[in-house]
Amino acid sequence: MESSHVENDLVNILFTEEQIQARLAEMAEQITADYEGRDLVVVGVLRGAVMVMADLSRAMPRHIEMDWMAISSYGSGTKSSGVVRILKDLDSDISGRDVLIVDEIIDTGLTLSWLVNSLRNRGPRSVEIATLLRKPEALAMPVEPKYVGWDIPNEFVVGYGLDYNEKYRNMRDIGTLAPHVYS
Ligand code: 5GP
Ligand code: MG
Ligand code: MG
Numbered sequence: 310m311e312s313s314h315v316e317n318d319l320v321n322i323l324f325t326e327e328q329i330q331a332r333l334a335e336m337a338e339q340i341t342a343d344y345e346g347r348d349l350v351v352v353g354v355l356r357g358a359v360m361v362m363a364d365l366s367r368a369m370p371r372h373i374e375m376d377w378m379a380i381s382s383y384g385s386g387t388k389s390s391g392v393v394r395i396l397k398d399l400d401s402d403i404s405g406r407d408v409l410i411v412d413e414i415i416d417t418g419l420t421l422s423w424l425v426n427s428l429r430n431r432g433p434r435s436v437e438i439a440t441l442l443r444k445p446e447a448l449a450m451p452v453e454p455k456y457v458g459w460d461i462p463n464e465f466v467v468g469y470g471l472d473y474n475e476k477y478r479n480m481r482d483i484g485t486l487a488p489h490v491y492s
Pocket of ligand 2: 354355356357358412413414
């Protein structure tokens with residue numbers, strides 16, 4: 310049975326809206342300083358990174374270009390399929406430019422390690438990663454994000470762009486799902 314109020318399905322709030330905004334502001338300050346005077350293309354990974362992109366980019370008091378990629382590494386549910394493919398490519402030419410990939414979570418790192426390699430082949434000046442969350446225990450590929458919001462335990466989280474079967478993305482907080490949701 311489906312409950313009508315999304316927050317009822319959460320067992321535990323990990324990060325509140327306020328905590329997320331405060332951390333993103335710190336990350337934005339660091340990014341702004343690091344890329345001062347440089348031509349920055351910020352690439353959001355659809356669909357999970359939509360909220361992080363919106364808030365991180367608005368916390369940067371400078372011009373940036375915002376572009377998007379959609380890649381698929383997960384089917385439905387909570388397990389990685391191990392297959393990565395491009396569903397939507399960049400609109401911009403990134404050759405000679407500084408690229409910052411923005412994602413909401415690094416789990417195994419499979420998706421981002423593949424994406425970084427793919428973008429490096431296009432001749433950018435640099436490619437770095439900013440992620441709100443990272444699960445160090447799950448990391449299976451050598452991915453080194455320059456900016457990380459928080460490291461979290463190896464459990465499935467939802468909210469603030471993160472989905473379970475395409476639900477919960479629109480929650481403002483990040484939390485873990487109650488077991489009854491999976492059954
Ligand atoms: P990776 O390739 O690093 O294993 O997984 C990357 C993608 O898997 C993320 O961008 C996200 O879409 C999904 N993912 C990984 N861990 C979680 C999680 O705990 N919750 C949700 N909702 N999605 C996750
Ligand atoms: Mg993502
Ligand atoms: Mg997902």
